[in-house]
Amino acid sequence: MSLALAEVKKIAHLAAIAVEPEELDAVGAKLSNILDLFAQLSQADTEGVEPMAHPLDQTQRLREDLVAEVDQRDKFQAIAPATENGLYLVPKVIE
Amino acid sequence: MQWETVIGLEIHAQLATKSKIFSAASTAYGAEPNSQACLVDLAMPGVLPVLNKRALEMGIAFGLAINAEVPKKSVFARKNYFYPDSPKGYQISQFDLPVVGKGQIEIEVNGEKKIIGVTRAHLEEDAGKSLHEDFHGMTGIDLNRSGTPLLEIVSEPDMRSAAEAIAYAKAIHELVQFIGICDGNLQEGSFRMDVNVSIRRPGEPYGTRTELKNINSFKFVEKAIAYEVDRHIDVIESGGTIVQETRLYDADKDETRSMRAKEEANDYRYFPDPDLLPVMISDEDIEAVRQRLPELPAVLRARFVADYGLSDYDANLLTSSKAMAQYFETMLQTAGDAQAKLCANWMSGELAKSLNRDELAIEASPISATDLAGLVVRIVDNTISGKIAKQVFEAMWQGEGSADQVIEAKGLKQITDSGAIEQIVDEVLAANSQQVEAYKGGQEKMFGFFVGQVMKLSKGQANPAQVNALLKQKLGQ
Numbered sequence: 001m002s003l004a005l006a007e008v009k010k011i012a013h014l015a016a017i018a019v020e021p022e023e024l025d026a027v028g029a030k031l032s033n034i035l036d037l038f039a040q041l042s043q044a045d046t047e048g049v050e051p052m053a054h055p056l057d058q059t060q061r062l063r064e065d066l067v068a069e070v071d072q073r074d075k076f077q078a079i080a081p082a083t084e085n086g087l088y089l090v091p092k093v094i095e
Numbered sequence: 096m097q098w099e100t101v102i103g104l105e106i107h108a109q110l111a112t113k114s115k116i117f118s119a120a121s122t123a124y125g126a127e128p129n130s131q132a133c134l135v136d137l138a139m140p141g142v143l144p145v146l147n148k149r150a151l152e153m154g155i156a157f158g159l160a161i162n163a164e165v166p167k168k169s170v171f172a173r174k175n176y177f178y179p180d181s182p183k184g185y186q187i188s189q190f191d192l193p194v195v196g197k198g199q200i201e202i203e204v205n206g207e208k209k210i211i212g213v214t215r216a217h218l219e220e221d222a223g224k225s226l227h228e229d230f231h232g233m234t235g236i237d238l239n240r241s242g243t244p245l246l247e248i249v250s251e252p253d254m255r256s257a258a259e260a261i262a263y264a265k266a267i268h269e270l271v272q273f274i275g276i277c278d279g280n281l282q283e284g285s286f287r288m289d290v291n292v293s294i295r296r297p298g299e300p301y302g303t304r305t306e307l308k309n310i311n312s313f314k315f316v317e318k319a320i321a322y323e324v325d326r327h328i329d330v331i332e333s334g335g336t337i338v339q340e341t342r343l344y345d346a347d348k349d350e351t352r353s354m355r356a357k358e359e360a361n362d363y364r365y366f367p368d369p370d371l372l373p374v375m376i377s378d379e380d381i382e383a384v385r386q387r388l389p390e391l392p393a394v395l396r397a398r399f400v401a402d403y404g405l406s407d408y409d410a411n412l413l414t415s416s417k418a419m420a421q422y423f424e425t426m427l428q429t430a431g432d433a434q435a436k437l438c439a440n441w442m443s444g445e446l447a448k449s450l451n452r453d454e455l456a457i458e459a460s461p462i463s464a465t466d467l468a469g470l471v472v473r474i475v476d477n478t479i480s481g482k483i484a485k486q487v488f489e490a491m492w493q494g495e496g497s498a499d500q501v502i503e504a505k506g507l508k509q510i511t512d513s514g515a516i517e518q519i520v521d522e523v524l525a526a527n528s529q530q531v532e533a534y535k536g537g538q539e540k541m542f543g544f545f546v547g548q549v550m551k552l553s554k555g556q557a558n559p560a561q562v563n564a565l566l567k568q569k570l571g572q
Contacts, residue, residue: 014364053170054371060372061146061372062146062151063146065112065114065149067114068114071131087128089231089234092234
């Protein structure tokens with residue numbers, strides 16, 4: 001199956017990945033290949049098969065509800081591009 | 096032709112755990128920015144989330160409390176979207192296998208009971224906070240709240256008015272506090288409501304809905320619905336169509352506004368989170384949670400009406416929190432079940448009034464349940480009248496001791512010696528001969544005046560029944 005250009009652009013936008021106009025065709029072809037593989041997979045008869053939530057046949061370990069972390073803000077913020085008054089600063093998100 | 100309003104609610108209840116849902120950082124409110132945001136909360140590479148057992152148990156407890164199915168298998172999924180207060184680029188939530196399935200809760204509006212369906216409830220992590228004040232044209236991010244456990248409770252579109260929506264929201268609000276899974280603090284954002292509103296002609300399919308996001312007050316929910324319903328009717332009756340969208344309620348202007356910017360990204364591409372394995376919940380796990388569940392408000396309410404003969408109104412009030420119900424039942428241990436109504440009256444009267452005035456929760460009441468019951472006992476055995484009891488209550492509130500100590504110290508014991516009362520009655524009648532003439536001349540409402548005068552002269556301590564009887568006897572002569 002072949003993805004329309006508009007769909008490729010939408011997927012790129014949702015994933016927040018910049019795709020240059022000249023790359024669109026190639027990226028679209030790769031994505032289409034992946035979808036083809038899934039189309040092939042979906043031909044398998046899965047009647048009565050429980051959907052797999054995880055490839056490991058194990059169950060989730062649980063944590064007791066205890067606070068074990070100490071404040072290491074200074075260390076974490078030392079590698080942040082911009083901070084002020086303990087806040088991480090990011091480009092403005094609303095107009 | 097009439098329009099019918101159709102409302103569904105999504106409620107985010109913050110779970111009252113000590114640590115976060117997937118990390119061991121504290122969830123305490125009001126800490127210094129980012130002082131409770133650890134590597135997991137910051138989404139640093141190489142970290143792994145580990146599920147908080149207590150958060151899971153709280154989800155199960157809610158499921159049991161609304162008679163819902165709690166599936167054996169629960170799966171966490173990634174909800175993908177980009178926003179700086181969610182540093183992973185996705186929120187860990189649940190999609191097709193939530194911890195709580197279909198359940199229900201009963202509401203009451205104007206004396207009419209109605210069952211509201213709960214579609215599902217799922218566990219998820221909260222996002223951080225964006226501070227849009229000016230940081231040199233940048234936005235400040237506080238990730239302390241990031242990873243705080245939430246239970247998102249999704250209702251069926253079963254509500255038909257703002258009043259029903261409020262009753263449902265309050266019922267859920269009461270329940271989550273009752274079973275101890277959420278502190279219910281609306282101001283601190285522990286309980287947030289999203290409202291889905293649409294209108295239709297009765298009997299027709301649902302109309303297009305709009306979603307009013309993130310409202311943290313019952314009053315605003317009511318106003319937002321009222322505004323939105325009017326807007327829908329205006330748009331449709333003037334030939335337009337409603338666009339399915341998310342809107343924001345502006346309390347200052349009392350209006351809703353479109354949040355168009357976020358709309359195009361409404362494609363979350365959920366998939367099972369590979370960092371988290373499926374959670375298996377055994378029958379023993381569920382049974383253990385059920386054992387710890389308190390008697391639920393609806394059950395308590397029914398029991399209070401059946402066992403103690405209380406009115407629905409009193410039963411509702413006394414089950415509005417677990418602490419209220421406990422206080423009431425502790426009172427009965429001292430006062431006896433026969434005094435249930437009098438105990439309820441004192442709780443809804445003087446006690447509630449004083450707690451309100453001093454802005455105290457019942458847990459912090461200066462008068463214990465046993466002490467208040469001690470006061471009730473003294474009213475019942477005629478040691479003091481109801482009026483004097485209020486005076487005793489006030490002294491008890493000020494920490495002057497138990498009812499008996501206050502009555503003794505202030506000499507408030509009721510006068511039941513008929514000789515003493517007769518003396519006072521005679522005194523009053525002698526001093527008010529004009530009024531006595533008037534009464535005898537047919538002005539029967541003067542009777543209250545005499546009672547008042549006697550009570551006043553006895554400093555309220557004369558037994559009212561005896562005063563009445565003696566006055567009738569003397570004036571009838």
